Amino acid sequence: MADDGSVWYQQGLNHYAASAPDHGRAFKLFGQAARAGYPRAQYQYGLMYQRGEGVNRDYTKALHWYKLAAGHGLGVADHHIAQMYQHGHGVRPSYQQAIYWYSRSISHGYEAAVNPLEEIYRRNYGLTLNLVQSGSLLAQVADGGDRTSQYNLGYKYYIGHEVDQDPTMAAMWFLRAAEQGDGDAQYMLGKMYHTGEGLDQSFDRCYFWSTLANFTQHEEAAAIRDLCLSKISPEKHATLNREIEAKRAEIQTPVF
Numbered sequence: 001m002a003d004d005g006s007v008w009y010q011q012g013l014n015h016y017a018a019s020a021p022d023h024g025r026a027f028k029l030f031g032q033a034a035r036a037g038y039p040r041a042q043y044q045y046g047l048m049y050q051r052g053e054g055v056n057r058d059y060t061k062a063l064h065w066y067k068l069a070a071g072h073g074l075g076v077a078d079h080h081i082a083q084m085y086q087h088g089h090g091v092r093p094s095y096q097q098a099i100y101w102y103s104r105s106i107s108h109g110y111e112a113a114v115n116p117l118e119e120i121y122r123r124n125y126g127l128t129l130n131l132v133q134s135g136s137l138l139a140q141v142a143d144g145g146d147r148t149s150q151y152n153l154g155y156k157y158y159i160g161h162e163v164d165q166d167p168t169m170a171a172m173w174f175l176r177a178a179e180q181g182d183g184d185a186q187y188m189l190g191k192m193y194h195t196g197e198g199l200d201q202s203f204d205r206c207y208f209w210s211t212l213a214n215f216t217q218h219e220e221a222a223a224i225r226d227l228c229l230s231k232i233s234p235e236k237h238a239t240l241n242r243e244i245e246a247k248r249a250e251i252q253t254p255v256f
Contacts, residue, residue, distance in 0.1 A: 005036030012041065027054030034065060039072035046080065050089070059090020070101075075110025078102070082113065086120065095124055096179045096250070106131065126193075126200030127171055150177035151185045158188070167198025178209060181251040183216030190224045203231035204240060211244050 012029030015022040027048050033041030046065030049058045063084060069077035082101035085094045098120060105113035114131050121127040154173030157166045171192055177185035190210030193202045206228035213221035229237065 005033030005038030005041055008033035008036065009038050009041040009044070012044065016044070023048070023054030025054075034068075039069045039074050039077075042066075042069035042072075043074055043077045043080075046077070050080070050084075059084065063090060070104065073108050075105045075108030075113070078105035078108060079110050079113045082116070086116070094250075095120055099176070099179075121172065121175075125171075125175060126202055126205070127168060127175070127198075129168060129172060147177040147180040147182040147185070150174075150180075151182050151188075154185065154188065167192065169198075171198040178212070179251070181216070183213045183218045183221070186210070186213035186216065187218045187221045187224070190221065190228070194224055194228055203228040204236060207232060207237075208240055208244060208247075211240075212247060215248065 008029045012026045012033060015029065016026035027045070030041045030045045030048065034045040042065045046062045046069065048054055049065065050062035051057070063081065066077045066081045066084075070081060078101050082098045082105060083089070084091055085097035085101060087093065091097075099117065102113040102117035102120070106117065118129050118131055121129050150173050154170045154177065155161075156163050157170035157173065159165065171189065174185040174188045174192070178189050186209045190206045190208075190213060192198050193206035193209065195201065207225055210221045210225035210228060214225055232240070
């Protein structure tokens with residue numbers, strides 16, 4: 001029997017994909033291969049835990065095995081982790097985490113992650129992006145996650161320094177940094193949501209991000225915050241303040 005688990009994996013696949021599938025037998029074989037360190041089996045083992053095939057559904061174990069497979073660069077595993085965070089399957093829902101894992105998936109060549117990632121940006125942040133040509137940049141962020149580098153790259157796109165000026169791409173990178181607590185990026189997002197530059201204008205999001213920036217002692221954030229505050233209702237103001245407190249707690253206790 002191959003030490004890397006490949007034979008167990010192939011046998012498991014035969015049982016899993018048969019015209020009359022034997023999920024119980026497949027699950028055991030995938031488990032043997034997964035514990036031997038075979039990445040495709042780790043992914044498949046996680047999938048069966050997530051779906052409850054041949055075993056009781058267990059999202060925690062699914063996530064564990066997906067992350068092991070993702071550690072070997074398996075883009076489909078990154079994709080499934082992103083879906084779990086996007087939809088809150090066994091984890092606290094987090095668009096920040098979904099974006100991170102979808103980006104990793106794209107950087108590992110899994111193109112099916114492009115559409116859901118673009119949809120998260122469009123639906124939740126008012127950003128209309130074409131990420132097909134951004135794979136290398138996404139890989140840079142997915143692998144590094146350095147908020148200062150993300151902000152700097154956003155600012156390059158914002159002013160057109162060394163790259164073509166593109167406020168939408170700027171907003172995407174500012175968002176990456178802002179989600180990790182970078183005050184300059186939070187300020188820039190507030191400013192851009194106020195004017196509708198590069199993304200859909202939103203006084204709610206303007207207030208949200210500029211208030212967060214103000215908590216970091218950004219000198220200009222209060223002025224943008226107050227401009228946007230004048231455009232929202234007292235009821236919305238209260239709701240946004242609750243969201244802001246939740247975001248501050250999330251930034252202080254990131255989960256990866």
